[in-house]
Amino acid sequence: MAGDIAAASGVPALNSEMLMEEALTSAYSGHMADSDKYAQNAVAAATQASLPETAAAYDASQAVNEALLGNLGKAKDWAARALKVPAGRDVQAGAALALALAGSADEAKKMADDLNSNFPEDTLIQNAYIPMIRAVLAIDKGSAQEAINLLRPASPYELGGYGDSRLTSAYIRGQAYLAAHNGASAASEFQKVLDHPGLVANHPISALAHLGLGRAYAMQGNAAKAKLAYQDFLGLWAHADPDVPILKQAKDEYARLK
Numbered sequence: 001m002a003g004d005i006a007a008a009s010g011v012p013a014l015n016s017e018m019l020m021e022e023a024l025t026s027a028y029s030g031h032m033a034d035s036d037k038y039a040q041n042a043v044a045a046a047t048q049a050s051l052p053e054t055a056a057a058y059d060a061s062q063a064v065n066e067a068l069l070g071n072l073g074k075a076k077d078w079a080a081r082a083l084k085v086p087a088g089r090d091v092q093a094g095a096a097l098a099l100a101l102a103g104s105a106d107e108a109k110k111m112a113d114d115l116n117s118n119f120p121e122d123t124l125i126q127n128a129y130i131p132m133i134r135a136v137l138a139i140d141k142g143s144a145q146e147a148i149n150l151l152r153p154a155s156p157y158e159l160g161g162y163g164d165s166r167l168t169s170a171y172i173r174g175q176a177y178l179a180a181h182n183g184a185s186a187a188s189e190f191q192k193v194l195d196h197p198g199l200v201a202n203h204p205i206s207a208l209a210h211l212g213l214g215r216a217y218a219m220q221g222n223a224a225k226a227k228l229a230y231q232d233f234l235g236l237w238a239h240a241d242p243d244v245p246i247l248k249q250a251k252d253e254y255a256r257l258k
Helices: 002-008 012-028 032-048 052-068 072-082 089-101 105-118 123-140 144-150 152-157 168-179 183-194 205-219 223-236 245-256
Strands: none
Touching: 002 012, 012 032, 012 052, 032 052, 032 072, 052 072, 052 089, 072 089, 089 105, 089 123, 105 123, 123 144, 123 152, 123 168, 144 152, 144 168, 152 168, 168 183, 168 205, 183 205, 205 223, 205 245, 223 245
């Protein structure tokens, strides 16, 4: 990665892309201070290359990363920056997903409704982004089964390409099954993420799926498998920033396993 980044350093557009990859890789390992730094540099490089929508897309992507890891205030800040400039479909959808994950339900709902109105025949908006946004909102209001139902249109597309990750909908479905206290089905969704490392690559859900799997096994009462899954996650995050909320939760949960 260092060699590729050095080779791209003289080309602002390419440099921005490589810096954002480094931001994702840092988030994958729980190094969020580094991740934010790389994302900020990626935005600056894209702006220097006169690519304002690319810069906004990086803001939205980092907003999702922060929200997934529990840094909700930071997620909202990144999403707000993404939406400061007129942006297209992907920026709006990414920012809306981040806001939903960060608990800004009213704003995320309005954005999902706007996307639905503005892109009625867009396959990815209708079958990937909107189902994910609305499913997250349903989980937050305690309607896990509704979230599972809302995600059905995403199933045929989640191994294809959209947003930062191809399997974000499966990860969210796993969270919905956890909320529905269905550990077996949750484990299946998180395992789906882990079974496709070439698709999820360095996206944070590739690491977080280990934690989700641990939670799913714990819910089923399988402490041995749960411990192994938690250990996989905590091993990946052995040198993570200690103040990342989801890491604190994982350590507390692991300590309580019998």
